[in-house]
Amino acid sequence: MEGALATELGIRRPETEDRQNDQPENLDSAGFRSPVERVAKLTGGTTEQGSKLEMPAPFEYIGFDADDTLWHNLTLFNRTEERFTRLLSRYHTREWISQRLMATEAHNLEVFGYGVKGFTLSMIETAIELTEGRVQGHEIQQIIEFSKEMLSEPVELLEHAEEAVTRLSRSHRLMLVTKGDLFDQETKLARSGLADFFDAVEIVTEKDADTYQRILQKHRIDPQRFLMVGNSLKSDVFPVLALGGQAVHVPYHSTWEHETVSQPPPNGSDYVELKHLGKLRRWLRNSGQSGFRAKIGMRRSDPLVSAVPNNGLPN
Numbered sequence: 001m002e003g004a005l006a007t008e009l010g011i012r013r014p015e016t017e018d019r020q021n022d023q024p025e026n027l028d029s030a031g032f033r034s035p036v037e038r039v040a041k042l043t044g045g046t047t048e049q050g051s052k053l054e055m056p057a058p059f060e061y062i063g064f065d066a067d068d069t070l071w072h073n074l075t076l077f078n079r080t081e082e083r084f085t086r087l088l089s090r091y092h093t094r095e096w097i098s099q100r101l102m103a104t105e106a107h108n109l110e111v112f113g114y115g116v117k118g119f120t121l122s123m124i125e126t127a128i129e130l131t132e133g134r135v136q137g138h139e140i141q142q143i144i145e146f147s148k149e150m151l152s153e154p155v156e157l158l159e160h161a162e163e164a165v166t167r168l169s170r171s172h173r174l175m176l177v178t179k180g181d182l183f184d185q186e187t188k189l190a191r192s193g194l195a196d197f198f199d200a201v202e203i204v205t206e207k208d209a210d211t212y213q214r215i216l217q218k219h220r221i222d223p224q225r226f227l228m229v230g231n232s233l234k235s236d237v238f239p240v241l242a243l244g245g246q247a248v249h250v251p252y253h254s255t256w257e258h259e260t261v262s263q264p265p266p267n268g269s270d271y272v273e274l275k276h277l278g279k280l281r282r283w284l285r286n287s288g289q290s291g292f293r294a295k296i297g298m299r300r301s302d303p304l305v306s307a308v309p310n311n312g313l314p315n
């Protein structure tokens, strides 16, 4: 399809996935015959031959969610919850402890935000409430140890994540958009080995439409030229669709209770669902999205880490 589309547009492109080392002699690094064709392509205009270009505008940035999109996260919380319920099993049934922990977490998200530290405080609070204050000091100590282990666990990448990010970083500008504790997410990104492949990193307290709008404004990105990829309909897909952006949903094998949605996509808009990240590059190619970076001959800059607070105030 890519070849046929390129031919239809009068743009010759190498058919290999990695074009860098396989350029026909008269094409530039992005596969254009001339700077005029390159600019015309970017602006949706015409080439010097006068043929109308109809390829979709390139995505300026591809955003990636991190937890349960690039690396496993929910499984780590589930394992800790299991240890927590086992620890307190002499006080209550494990099902009841789980239910109470979930309720405490839901209440505390507004207070502590997302992440391991807030989860730890919720475990301690639940332990105190469930035992009516009888929980022992050594049991609290054990909960804190659970938390420390969570923060130092090796980051376990999802299958296809490393390949998708490293290869797409050659052709597209990539942005990591993740919510949670700043320190926790920064260290996870460092431990993941993927940090160098992102042009920008945004660690936020909530991923709603307002947050995405601030991020897009900050980076001067037209929403229509932003693609977000993630496992959560609530945090990665729907808010971006609401702004007029595009989104790819890559479901994780389970969904966190606080990330479930029951409503349809906003504005009747549509999104793409892929089974895993290994299918993302092919989908982009088949959509005519061969890469913004290549089109403007852009070089990748150093990653920029910043946090966008929900109150909209500058850091």
Ligand SMILES: [Mg+2]
Pocket: 065, 066, 067, 068, 069, 230, 231, 232
């Ligand atoms: Mg996620």
